[in-house]
Amino acid sequence: MANGRSPSVKDVAASAGVSLGTVSNVMNRPEVVSPATRERVERAMAELGFVRNESARQLRAGTSRTLAYVMLDGSNPFFHDVAQGIELAAEDADLSLFICNSNGRADREAVHLDRLMQQRVQGVLITPVDPEAPHLAEIGRRGIPIVIVDRVGAGGASCSVAVDDVLGGRIAVEHLAEQGHTRVAVVGGPESIGQVRERVEGARQIWAELGLPPGDLTYLPTSALTVAEGRSAGERLAGIPARRRPTAAFCANDLLALGLLQQGIGAGLRVPEDLAIVGFDDIEFAAAAAVPLTSVRQPRQELGRSAAQLVLDEATNPEHRHQQLSFVPELVARASTVARPRPH
Amino acid sequence: MANGRSPSVKDVAASAGVSLGTVSNVMNRPEVVSPATRERVERAMAELGFVRNESARQLRAGTSRTLAYVMLDGSNPFFHDVAQGIELAAEDADLSLFICNSNGRADREAVHLDRLMQQRVQGVLITPVDPEAPHLAEIGRRGIPIVIVDRVGAGGASCSVAVDDVLGGRIAVEHLAEQGHTRVAVVGGPESIGQVRERVEGARQIWAELGLPPGDLTYLPTSALTVAEGRSAGERLAGIPARRRPTAAFCANDLLALGLLQQGIGAGLRVPEDLAIVGFDDIEFAAAAAVPLTSVRQPRQELGRSAAQLVLDEATNPEHRHQQLSFVPELVARASTVARPRPH
DNA sequence: GGTCGGCGTTGAAATGTTTCATCGGCGTGT
DNA sequence: ACACGCCGATGAAACATTTCAACGCCGACC
Known part of the structure; x- marks a missing residue:
């Protein structure tokens, strides 16, 4: 048989x-x-x-039936939500989705891209380590449609889908200021990550515009956007003398915020009374934290879905024009910044 | 040019x-x-x-350079950790990894498997909706190596890598009993998920062996293994009259446990004093919860890594023998079950 | 000086599918 | 009765690579 x-x-x-x-x-x-x-x-x-036999089909047809998404950090659920959005769009177009993970390393990213070129994928979606990296341009030069996700590409040379990170930083800190906080910590890093730079930048902007003294906006750098780094930032925060210590923190993503929250509660702080916390991304775990986390929401699935649509347009529509889609982030206020009436 | x-x-x-x-x-x-x-x-x-051109290479060579993992639930970080383990092994063997997501739906799973057969992938790793489903056997019959992950396959017809879920349920509930709890809730569902059945079964076994009255082990069914369902179970739990209400809960996975924890704390319960909680999987967010979650740890990455090794062995070693690997789960006790000395 | 062996290179065959020009047959209209 | 057109089926070419038997050349050995 x-x-x-x-x-x-x-x-x-x-x-x-x-x-x-x-x-x-x-x-x-x-x-x-x-x-x-x-x-x-x-x-x-x-x-x-x-x-x-798909290889034979592909060889003859010259084109594959797959898209690829190269994500920046597989341990951050945010990117999986983006991937989910892409998958939905891919499914509609009857394409398979190849998911890769660069884990923030440029060399892994390059290896993945090389393989994807060999596979002649229909299009590449990527949240790059560095949007200016030459191997990205290389893909485009080969005629493979590419869309930058969650960043804007270099000089409009390709499509991109992102949210306005500067604005996100602004609304986060504005919200804290509205709650009456006059000493705020900004937690995030490393600065090599563009998203971090812009979110911090937004925070600084609005702080200045509100006329608050720059010295009262404390920047706590981290070496990664992880829960563990969030905890570590919390310890540093606790080390600041009480009278100068910030009463609120804006974290560059939700993982940091969750770590900070955990460390704070473990140290006996009340959230938000002693320390208010705002995160960024609004991943599902943000709402599920014991003190539900206020966060700057990105339309995660929508980001992926529209990126996929752009890449498909570039692949099929001869008069495609590159475009930079920018979504507006939105503050989702929860208990980590807004005290509820306490059951007495 | x-x-x-x-x-x-x-x-x-x-x-x-x-x-x-x-x-x-x-x-x-x-x-x-x-x-x-x-x-x-x-x-x-x-x-x-x-x-x-990889398709041409593949056409001639007859074999591709990719493995595939079909995961059961993309919104559960547990499976991403498994995938990460697979990816590491794949990288070592210089293979690409195709990640698909069935989202618990048998029809999506079948579509993915069909596509993977067309791609002539070297091997398939899968956490199936139903390990007895005919389309799984079909893959094997085609000569494509397949490994069942986090379940045991039907009748030893293929390799599998799993943890002993019954044992996991036992040690979770045993731990609660050791903490002095005599009324315990078991939260999980739907029962169509084999992992759930076995974990609940383990809980019942040890409960009986400890000589505790069956009526004091309350089963709270859920319709999915999600945070939202955990919250909902928490509400049902709160509805039980105080004198009969369980003082501890064993949840069939960490997402449920996190939801339950959140709901409990929101309702003013102290954890673990008023309600102790044990989860399952020990995902990263379990340790990061505001009250760090006691959980039954699965060796997540290791699960993936050894599954990948099995599939590679089947693909390359002519005298490969199918084997069912079973890992031993391990209780990781944290604050959600063990009260720490309170700062007074 | 002729032969042998080995190294480096060649060219053709083979892989499985799609596409497209062509062909055969049949019914219709004149 | 003949030509035309149409429908359905055919077979060869093309896709880019790998593999392998064969070949040419050079040095060495007898």
Whole structure:
């Protein structure tokens, strides 16, 4: 039965007593083949357990049926939500999605991109380590559609989908100021990450515009956007003398915020009374924290979905124009900044 | 410059003044070609920006350079940790990893598997909706190595890697009993998920063995393993009259536990004094919860890594024997069950 | 000086699918 | 009765790579 290799179109053709062109027609344009033979062919396929060889199809067609998403940090649920959005769009277009993870390392990213080029994927979506990196431009030069996700690309040379991170930083800190905080910590890093730079920048902007003294906005740098780094930042925060210590913190993402929250509560702080916290991204775990986290929401799935649509447009529409989509972030206020009436 | 299609081996051969067989040799067995010509070919490749066409390679070679992981629930970080483990092993073997997500739906799973067969992937790792489903056996029958992850396959027909879920349920509830709890809730569902069935089963087993009355082990069914369902279970728990209400809960996974924890704290319960909670999986967010969560740890990455090794063995080793790997889960006790001395 | 062996290179075959020009047969209209 | 047109099926070419038997050349050995 199993003679080792799987049956090919030729085998099906022989078994059904037709030419192999006809078998191909049954698969690709069933309407041109008469119902009788079509059924005969289909039966033969089922009998032999025929499975179309995608490499051969792709070789001849010159184009694959896959998109790829290279994400920046697989341990951050935010990127999985983005990926989910992409997947939905890919599904609609009947494409497969290849998910890679650079883990923030440029060399891994380059390896992935190289492989994807070899696979001749239809398009690449990427949240890059560095949007200016030469291997990104390389992809575009090869004629493979590429869309930068959650960053804006270099000089409009490609499409991109992002939220306005500066604005996000502004609304976060503005919210804290509205709650009456006059000493605020900004937690985030490393500064090599563009998103971090811009969110911090937004915080500084609005702080200045509100006329608050720059010295009262404390920057606490971190070496990564992780829960552990959030905890560590919390310890540093606790080390500041009480009278100068910030009463609120804006974290560059939710993982940091969760770590900070955990450390604070563990140290006996009341949140938000002793320390108010704002995160960024609004991942699902933000709302699920024991003190639900106020966060700057990014439309995570929508980000992915529209990025996928852009890449598909570039792949199929000859008069495609590159565009930079920018979504507006939105503050979701929860208990970590807004004290609720306490049950007394 | 860009004449539309990317350069092929033939173009490189012409440019370097050698035959196309030689170019292939430069790529696949550099040692047989003389250093001089090799360098000439390599220069030509770089000049033309040659990128090997993977479909053609694959068509001729008959085998691809990719593994695939079909995960059960993309919104559960547990599976991403498993995927990470697989990715590490794949990287070592110089393979790409295709990540798919069935989202718990058998039809999506079947679609993914079909596509993967078309791609002639080297092997499939899967956490199936139903390990008995016919489309799983189909893969194996085609000669594609397949490994069941986090479940045991049907009748030893394929390799599998899992933890002993029954044992996990036992140690969780045993731990609660040791803490002096005599009324315990078991939270989880739907029962169509095998992991849930076994964890609950383990809980019941140990409860009986400890000689505790079956009526004091309350089963709270949920419709999914999500944070939201955990909250909802918390509300139902709160609705039980205080004198019969369980003082501890064992949740079938950490997402449920986090939801339950959040709901409990929001309702003013002290954890663990009023309600102790044990989760399952020990995802990173478990330790990061405001009250760090006691959980039954699965070796997440290790699960993925060894599954990948099994699939590779099946793919390359002719005398491969199917095996069912079973890891031992381990209780990680944290503050959600063990009260720490309170700062007074 | 002729033969042998080995190294480096060659060219053709093979992989499985799609596409497209072509062909055969049949019905219709004149 | 003949030509025309149409529908359905055919078979060969093309896609880019790998593999392998064969070949030419050179030095060494007898």
